[in-house]
Amino acid sequence: MTNTCDCSRACGDAFACTECARTAGHNLAQIAQLADCLDGKRARQRTSWNVTNLDTSRRGTGWRTDSGQRFTIPRAHQPFAPSAALAYDSRVTATQDRVKNALVGMARLVIEADRSIAWPADNSHAIALWLMPYVIRKARFQEWASEMFTEVHGIREELLALLDNPPPTIYLGRCDAEIDGTPCPESLYVERDHVPEVALCPKCGTGHNVKDRRELLLAGVDDYLGTAREISALLRQMEGGRVSTKAIAGYVRRGRLESAGDRVEFRANGATAKVPVYRIGAVRELVAKLDDERRERRALRKVNTPRGA
Structure with a gap:
């Protein structure tokens, strides 16, 4: 057989x-x-x-x-x-x-x-x-x-x-907690798909509020310029929000966001194109303002809606 x-x-x-x-x-x-x-x-x-x-x-x-x-x-x-x-x-x-x-x-x-x-x-x-x-x-x-x-x-x-394939991570800066009078130099990372509220330093064990850390890092780049695609990717990773390139283009059309100039980018076929750039802080401030406006509108609708309606 x-x-x-x-x-x-x-x-x-x-x-x-x-x-x-x-x-x-x-x-x-x-x-x-x-x-x-x-x-x-x-x-x-x-x-x-x-x-x-x-x-x-x-x-x-x-x-x-x-x-x-x-x-x-x-x-x-x-x-x-x-x-x-x-x-x-x-x-x-x-x-x-x-x-x-x-x-x-x-x-x-x-x-x-x-x-x-x-x-x-x-x-x-x-x-x-x-x-x-x-x-x-x-x-x-x-x-x-x-x-x-x-x-x-x-x-x-x-x-x-x-x-x-290491898991995608988000950099949160250095720990800087005081250890025997010296700032801890360890870098802080969290997994992008499983973001905790507190990030523990792997070296000294100090806990850091992830939301505060993200805000601190973003505040450091507020005056930098980026394209709509770059800013969308940055805010999606660091804030978890979904600010698409189409949304940024819509802000510009409605006059709520102004370009800070143009950048020349090279395409794969060798051609060049001018791409508008925006101040990162201006986009962040506008997104926060729009979120506040949405919350206010929801609150007003709740107040003006009769009970049982």
Whole structure:
């Protein structure tokens, strides 16, 4: 009887082909290295994790497979000397837990299939390396092989996505809280999609009101000039409001906002165009004034609307 792998290759009496097993082995080697890098990311430390960028002094001996191919794995994760710490990423711990739980589940399947194998060390890096030779040589003969290989691929993709794509953050300036008579130099960031009321300094633990911090930063750029597109993006990120470029153009048409001049911009096709610029503070003041006017109109409507109407 000849079985067929999920990739449509014939795999004899196994449940997955040798090519899928080798791919899963490669993925586990990367998972081991990427899992190591998560500790550095949680510590907000920049790290080198790309296998292709590792020099020979950082490579360790891998395992030779039944096809004669040798897998080379990194000896150890090594940090770069960062010019600035990474922003705190709240996704790291949750991802670490999911990855470890998944790897432990795979290790349990292996132990149940071969009781002579001892448990690996209790960390994701060690478990992934421990799984690697078994996955390459023997796992494809188990009924759960294809499911495991798919899960290994998913873990690798999740780790790559985490390390390649940090969450969008908003800069709130430096902490500047007094520590032993010296201002704390730590930079403050919050996730753009999950903005808390209070931002805690990761170094000294001082809490800062996010709304006040945003207002302070925006006040510092009030006298700067920007295009409608630039101002719209700035206010959307820093204030959370939706001041579109069309809204700004409408303010100009109605005579409520005046241009402060033009800027020459270069297009992708090499052409140039004059684009009006506006004082950022003028747009902010107008938006605040319009919000006040809307609130006043709502309040008047409530007063003038008879009860029960």
